[in-house]
Amino acid sequence: MMLNQTHDPARLSWVDTANDTATDFPLQNLPYGVFRPGPVATPRLGVAIGTSILDLAAAAHVGLLPEIATAACRQSSLNELMALGAPAWSALRARLSELLGADTCPAGPLRARVESCLTPLARAVMLLPAQIGDYTDFYASIFHATNVGTMLRPDSPLLPNYKWVPVGYHGRSSSIVVSGTAVRRPNGQTKPADLPAPVFGPCKNLDYELELAAFVGPGNPPGTAVPVAHAGQNIFGVVLLNDWSARDLQTWEYQPLGPFLAKNFASTISPWVVTLEALAPFRCPAFARPADDPAPLPHLTDAADQKCGGLDLTLEVWLATAAMRAAGTAPVRLTRGNFQTMYWTLAQLLAHHASNGCNLRPGDLLGSGTVSGPAKDSRGCLLELTWRGTEPLTLPNGEVRKFLADGDEVILRGYAERPGARRLGLGECRGLVLPAVTTEVSYNK
Amino acid sequence: MMLNQTHDPARLSWVDTANDTATDFPLQNLPYGVFRPGPVATPRLGVAIGTSILDLAAAAHVGLLPEIATAACRQSSLNELMALGAPAWSALRARLSELLGADTCPAGPLRARVESCLTPLARAVMLLPAQIGDYTDFYASIFHATNVGTMLRPDSPLLPNYKWVPVGYHGRSSSIVVSGTAVRRPNGQTKPADLPAPVFGPCKNLDYELELAAFVGPGNPPGTAVPVAHAGQNIFGVVLLNDWSARDLQTWEYQPLGPFLAKNFASTISPWVVTLEALAPFRCPAFARPADDPAPLPHLTDAADQKCGGLDLTLEVWLATAAMRAAGTAPVRLTRGNFQTMYWTLAQLLAHHASNGCNLRPGDLLGSGTVSGPAKDSRGCLLELTWRGTEPLTLPNGEVRKFLADGDEVILRGYAERPGARRLGLGECRGLVLPAVTTEVSYNK
Numbered sequence: 001m002m003l004n005q006t007h008d009p010a011r012l013s014w015v016d017t018a019n020d021t022a023t024d025f026p027l028q029n030l031p032y033g034v035f036r037p038g039p040v041a042t043p044r045l046g047v048a049i050g051t052s053i054l055d056l057a058a059a060a061h062v063g064l065l066p067e068i069a070t071a072a073c074r075q076s077s078l079n080e081l082m083a084l085g086a087p088a089w090s091a092l093r094a095r096l097s098e099l100l101g102a103d104t105c106p107a108g109p110l111r112a113r114v115e116s117c118l119t120p121l122a123r124a125v126m127l128l129p130a131q132i133g134d135y136t137d138f139y140a141s142i143f144h145a146t147n148v149g150t151m152l153r154p155d156s157p158l159l160p161n162y163k164w165v166p167v168g169y170h171g172r173s174s175s176i177v178v179s180g181t182a183v184r185r186p187n188g189q190t191k192p193a194d195l196p197a198p199v200f201g202p203c204k205n206l207d208y209e210l211e212l213a214a215f216v217g218p219g220n221p222p223g224t225a226v227p228v229a230h231a232g233q234n235i236f237g238v239v240l241l242n243d244w245s246a247r248d249l250q251t252w253e254y255q256p257l258g259p260f261l262a263k264n265f266a267s268t269i270s271p272w273v274v275t276l277e278a279l280a281p282f283r284c285p286a287f288a289r290p291a292d293d294p295a296p297l298p299h300l301t302d303a304a305d306q307k308c309g310g311l312d313l314t315l316e317v318w319l320a321t322a323a324m325r326a327a328g329t330a331p332v333r334l335t336r337g338n339f340q341t342m343y344w345t346l347a348q349l350l351a352h353h354a355s356n357g358c359n360l361r362p363g364d365l366l367g368s369g370t371v372s373g374p375a376k377d378s379r380g381c382l383l384e385l386t387w388r389g390t391e392p393l394t395l396p397n398g399e400v401r402k403f404l405a406d407g408d409e410v411i412l413r414g415y416a417e418r419p420g421a422r423r424l425g426l427g428e429c430r431g432l433v434l435p436a437v438t439t440e441v442s443y444n445k
Numbered sequence: 446m447m448l449n450q451t452h453d454p455a456r457l458s459w460v461d462t463a464n465d466t467a468t469d470f471p472l473q474n475l476p477y478g479v480f481r482p483g484p485v486a487t488p489r490l491g492v493a494i495g496t497s498i499l500d501l502a503a504a505a506h507v508g509l510l511p512e513i514a515t516a517a518c519r520q521s522s523l524n525e526l527m528a529l530g531a532p533a534w535s536a537l538r539a540r541l542s543e544l545l546g547a548d549t550c551p552a553g554p555l556r557a558r559v560e561s562c563l564t565p566l567a568r569a570v571m572l573l574p575a576q577i578g579d580y581t582d583f584y585a586s587i588f589h590a591t592n593v594g595t596m597l598r599p600d601s602p603l604l605p606n607y608k609w610v611p612v613g614y615h616g617r618s619s620s621i622v623v624s625g626t627a628v629r630r631p632n633g634q635t636k637p638a639d640l641p642a643p644v645f646g647p648c649k650n651l652d653y654e655l656e657l658a659a660f661v662g663p664g665n666p667p668g669t670a671v672p673v674a675h676a677g678q679n680i681f682g683v684v685l686l687n688d689w690s691a692r693d694l695q696t697w698e699y700q701p702l703g704p705f706l707a708k709n710f711a712s713t714i715s716p717w718v719v720t721l722e723a724l725a726p727f728r729c730p731a732f733a734r735p736a737d738d739p740a741p742l743p744h745l746t747d748a749a750d751q752k753c754g755g756l757d758l759t760l761e762v763w764l765a766t767a768a769m770r771a772a773g774t775a776p777v778r779l780t781r782g783n784f785q786t787m788y789w790t791l792a793q794l795l796a797h798h799a800s801n802g803c804n805l806r807p808g809d810l811l812g813s814g815t816v817s818g819p820a821k822d823s824r825g826c827l828l829e830l831t832w833r834g835t836e837p838l839t840l841p842n843g844e845v846r847k848f849l850a851d852g853d854e855v856i857l858r859g860y861a862e863r864p865g866a867r868r869l870g871l872g873e874c875r876g877l878v879l880p881a882v883t884t885e886v887s888y889n890k
Contacts (some may be wrong), residue, residue, distance in 0.1 A: 002751065134619050139702060149701075159700050164643050165634055170615035170709065174579050174804050175667060184668035186801035189742065198609050200742050200800070222711070222884060223619060223629035255604050256594075257584060257614040258703020261801040263756060264615065266667070285583055297634065297645050355645070356631035356694065356706040357882070358793040359619050438803070 006030075006097040007281050009422040014102040014111060015118070017050030023270075024415060024425025025049055025347045028281075030096050030274035031237070031427070032056075032078055034126040043076040043127050048099055048272050048427070051121050059115040059163055064099060078130045078172040078215070078273065083362035085218045086277075089236065093277055116347060120196070126271035129176050130215060130363035135176060136353060137211075137243060137367035142287075142343040144372035147384045158373070163293050166300070166344040167354040171367065172242075172264035179240075179270050179429045185436040186265040188249035197385055198252060202436035203390065205247035206404040209370040210317050210380035210412055212339055213241035213271055214346050219360040226360075227301040228351035232309065234360070235346055237275040240315070240412040240429035241367050241438075242268040247283040249404065259310040269365075270412070270429035281421035282306040286345045300348050309345035314338055315371050315414045317380065321399055322407030331411055332396055334385060337371050337378035449476075452726050453866035458549040459556060460563070462495030469717075469860060469870025470494055473726075475541050476717035476872070477501075477523055477717045480569040488521040490543040493717050493872070494545050499683050503562040509544060509549070511536045521593050523660070523718065524577045527681045528807035530663045531722075532683065538722055571716035573623050574684070575660060575808035580621060581798060582656075582688060583613040587688055587732075587788040588769050589817035592829045605823035608738050608824040611745070611797040611860070616688075616812065624685075624715050624874045628882040630851060631696035631710040631755065643697060647881035650692035650834065651849040654815040655762050655857055658686035659791050660718055664805040671805070673796035674821035679872070680791055682720040685760070685857040685874035686812050687713040692828055692848065714810070715874040721839040726866035728753040731790045744800055745793050754790035757781055758871075762825065766844055767852030775815035776856055778832060778840055782816050782823035819833070851880040 005011070006028065012019045013027040025031065026046040035046050037054060046053035050202040056073040059065050065073055069092040072080035081089070099114045139145055142162070149157030177183070185206055191198040194197045217236040220226050226234055243263060250262030295301065302309075315338065320331040344352075349366055367443065370380040379385045382403050386392055389402035404410070410433075414426035449517055451473065459471040466503070470476065480491050480498060484640040491498035501518040510518055514537040517525035526534070543549040544559045569817075584590055587607070594602030606612065622628070630651055636643040662681040665671050671679055686710065695707030731754045740746065760783065765776040789797075793810055809883045815825040824830045827848050831837055834847035849855070855878075859871035 002534075069632075134617055136705075161636070161643075161697055162701065164636075165698050167698070167702055167705075169705050170617055172579055172615055172803060174806050174809070177667070184802050187670070188801045191606070191609075197739060198606075198742065203801075222622075223879075225632070225882070246801070252606055253612070254703075255606065255609050256699075256703075257612055258701075260581075260612075260614050261798075261803065264803045265801045286636075295641065297643065299645050313596050352706075354690070356633045356648075356710045357629050358617060358631075358706065358709045360621050364619070397703070434668075437670070 003280055006093055009420065010176060011438050012102045013049060013100045014105060015050045015100060017052065020050065023050055024427050026422050026424055027097060027100055027272060029276055029424040030093055030139060030272040030424040031213070031278065032079055032081065032129065033271045033273065034129050035193045036126045036127065037119050037124060039125060041265070045073055045078065046076065047096055048121060052118045053121050053124055054096070055117045055119055056296040062113055062117070064094050064113060072337070079202065079363040082127040082130065082217050083216055086233045089275060090277060093275065114356040126178055128132040128176065129271060129273050132173045132176055132363055132365045133201050133361045135171040135173045135365045135390065136168050137171045137369060138166055138167060138349050139369040140342045140349060141369055141372045143341060144370040144380060144384065147372060147379065151388050164186050164288055164297065166349050168353065169258045171267065174268060175264055176267045179268060181268065181433050182432045183266040183268065185246055186249065186261065187436055188246055189252055190248040190254045201247055203246040207245045207247050207382045208404065208410045209243040209245055209316065210239040210335060210337065210369045211243050211295050212313065212315065212414070213269060213423045214237050214238050216360045216362060216366065219362055219364065220354050222359040225357065226351055226354040228300055228305055228347050231274065231347035231350040232234060232305070234350055235276050239273055239275040240270040240413055240414050240426050242429050242431055243367060244268070248429055249299055266427055268431040272427045274426050278424060280312060282312045282416040284310040284312045285342055286310045287341065287343050296348065301349060303443040305345055305347045309347050311339045312418060313398050313414055314417050316412065318413065320409040320411065321395065321405065323399060324397060327397065327398060335378060335380055337373040337380055339371060342368060342371065404433050406433050408433045448725055451538055454865065457547045458545045460495045460545060462497065465495065466868065467496050469872050471869055472542060472545055473867040474580040474719060474723050475538055475720045476723065477526065477574065478738055479574050479715045479816050481571045481572065482564050482569060484570060490518055490523065492541055493566060497563045498566050498569055499541070499545065500562045507562070508559055509559060511540050526576065526809040527660055527662050531678045534720060535722060538720065540629050541781040561819045563814065566767040567634055571623055574716060575619065577618045577621055578806045580616040580618045580644070580810045580812070581613050582616045582814060583611055583794050585611060585787045585794060586812040586814055586817045588786060588819055589815040589825060589829065592817060592824065593676060596833055602809055609742065610638060611794050613798070614703045616712065620709055620874065621712045624713055626638060626713065627877045627879050628711040628713065628776060628877045629691055629692065629693050631706065632673055632881055633691055633695055633706050635693040635731060636697045648691040648694055650825045650876065652690045653762065653849065654688035654690055654694050655756065655760055655780060655782065656688050656812045656814060656816060657683050657760065658714060658810050658812045659683050661805045661807060661809040661811065663671055664807055664809065665799050667804040668802040670802065671796055671799040673745055673792050676792035676795040676832045677721065677750065677825050679795055680721050682718040683826045684718055685715040685871050687855060687857055687874050687876055688812060689713070711878040713874055715872050717872045723860060723869060724756060727757045727861040727863055729755040729785055731755045732786065732788050741793065745796060747792070750790055750792045755793050757858055758782045758861050761857065763856040763858065765856065766840065766850065766855040768844060769842060772842065780823060780825055782818040782825055784816060786818040787813060787816065825833050849878050851878050853878045
């Protein structure tokens with residue numbers, strides 16, 4: 001993807017808060033989301049700029065947007081915009097950059113019209129950005145797969161297919177929630193090693209998973225494939241994803257058909273979809289496979305994807321316990337990793353998904369799988385960080401965690417920064433753990 | 446569920462074809478579907494009666510339907526009707542039975558109004574009956590699980606969780622198609638035992654799976670469970686499901702996270718949703734677990750479900766090859782099984798699914814998993830019937846099958862018949878196998 005004026009790091013916005021060096025939402029980002037301006041207002045599309053939102057429904061109403069994207073910008077979810085494809089996305093981004101740029105939109109009647117479409121981000125209620133038809137979760141970090149595999153099979157951590165197949169499975173769409181939604185600890189069956197039979201009750205080993213997730217653009221008709229060289233253009237943008245996991249349920253249930261109730265009680269995503277075009281300055285080579293790893297098969301290979309299919313994106317996990325919040329202590333960082341370390345590129349994941357003719361639809365969500373890097377402090381879940389609970393974490397306030405406790409809030413953050421580019425971020429993906437519903441409440445009615 | 450006048454086997458319809466003893470759609474059935482009366486007409490709801498459809502949009506328009514269901518009957522999918530719940534379903538069924546009964550709707554002005562809402566089934570284009578938000582597939586036949594397990598692990602066919610957990614996994618919603626949609630043979634990665642590396646190309650071991658699938662009714666909010674005693678009322682009705690499977694892709698990809706591309710290229714369902722209320726005369730005890738099998742845990746146990754949570758429903762697979770069609774030969778039956786043999790009831794599947802707080806939504810689809818019985822001729826897929834291809838089937842015309850060939854049409858049928866009840870059926874679930882798209886066509890563009 002070529003860089004253009006929308007990426008120019010020197011450009012400022014006339015929305016002052018977008019020029020704050022620490023903001024996730026400078027003029028160069030322009031992420032899309034769905035919001036209500038107030039608790040009972042109709043959902044509408046918006047673009048984050050500094051601490052404001054440009055209301056796209058309002059902007060479309062006053063004729064500010066390009067014809068090709070106007071109808072899509074009047075919807076209450078991003079699906080129609082996602083369906084339009086890369087040329088329309090680029091046209092809309094160029095226009096938004098022009099409307100919000102200090103240089104391109106000087107004080108005057110046009111700026112006043114744009115200004116009338118701004119609304120404070122802090123007062124908006126953020127919603128899921130799209131209707132997610134299907135949610136797929138991959139397993140694309142070889143460090144994560146190796147760590148988990150080592151716990152299960154010390155002698156052969158990686159299964160024979162791992163370096164050939166971008167392993168993935170279907171997740172649950174209904175329980176995907178937006179950042180800020182509290183998540184209830186699930187109940188479920190577990191089989192303690194010291195008991196003769198399984199028991200039903202609250203999950204004891206609740207975990208988060210740090211992931212990046214891509215929203216599918218136009219998709220593909222049933223029975224057709226998407227060449228890997230075209231797959232990148234079929235991705236609208238990315239969000240942070242916390243793939244909450246009930247490890248003790250998972251251990252007992254997952255053979256032979258994969259994770260099910262261990263995952264489908266909730267998955268949390270961040271509300272702002274950062275487009276791949278905004279991330280163009282942060283593209284990097286695909287993961288450098290060790291010399292003795294096989295090359296991917298031809299249908300997963302593309303020279304341009306190898307050269308710049310990676311993403312130099314820092315991803316972090318932060319934790320705030322109830323005790324920390326009560327004491328006024330700031331969240332503590334548990335992990336810092338980078339999406340560069342993923343074994344498969346986003347384009348390879350999408351091309352693999354469609355390689356059998358499976359139709360992808362606008363708004364489908366592809367999770368990357370837990371993002372773990374080679375270093376211990378870049379492990380993307382507690383299972384790995386505490387090595388199945390055998391190496392508990394001690395927090396700065398003295399609290400100890402093997403897995404998540406009720407009242408813990410998990411905060412995912414992501415950002416990109418490189419010399420010569422304007423820093424931008426993905427915002428936050430937050431979720432507070434609520435206690436399980438007791439079986440009495442659930443069942444005795 | 447109590448039997449009522451709508452189940453009375455002696456009652457006839459004034460729609461003559463509904464009184465044919467062989468029809469799947471007598472007065473006692475009244476299944477719901479979505480159809481277009483012609484190729485370009487708007488989709489609408491209908492009820493099958495003999496060889497006709499009662500157009501529910503038209504019936505609602507002329508004020509024939511109960512108030513509680515009128516708005517839902519004007520939609521273009523069954524989701525709203527599914528959301529209404531059992532009392533509304535019963536009220537609508539009672540009214541339809543009254544309107545279409547020869548005894549309750551004698552010749553006269555009312556019958557004339559109903560008759561004006563009939564349209565020939567043969568001219569209708571059937572569509573998917575609902576927008577399926579999430580599709581889950583279970584593995585509830587212990588005979589199927591034992592057969593497949595025996596092929597993989599002769600010494601321990603069933604995994605330790607099988608008799609405790611109704612094993613299931615998430616499937617793909619986007620590629621669920623209605624009966625009559627041709628299905629393209631998928632491409633994919635396989636790892637032939639005699640080659641050092643996997644290859645990409647057309648699936649060689651394409652299979653069908655005979656399943657029953659339940660449509661969820663009102664569902665449950667996130668974080669709440671559905672007690673097994675209430676789960677049956679949360680199921681609107683059932684359809685036939687062909688869970689097409691690419692066995693060679695599955696073998697290579699499915700560890701450790703379960704089937705993915707081996708399944709998600711297509712799943713076919715029959716168009717007419719037969720309600721659980723229509724099936725009330727065919728309820729039977731849940732599967733009688735052998736004495737040394739464990740009892741299900743309390744959250745999966747309900748006395749009424751044990752007594753009548755089963756379904757005495759005959760399910761069949763028929764095959765018509767291209768050569769058979771060319772010769773004018775009728776399809777040949779490959780399998781006849783019965784849903785009574787399933788290890789878990791539909792209510793147990795739903796209660797398990799929601800036991801962790803996973804929210805189910807109206808129109809979600811729960812596949813039973815392959816329905817295989819104890820007898821060889823009740824095995825519900827070719828993998829089992831040909832024992833992984835080692836015991837090929839010879840068809841009456843001399844053709845041999847290990848797995849499906851291009852041009853094969855697979856036809857699933859289901860029906861219920863018992864002394865004292867009117868026979869009724871599920872209609873058909875058909876799918877024709879088209880050749881794979883060659884990789885040249887897919888990738889060289």
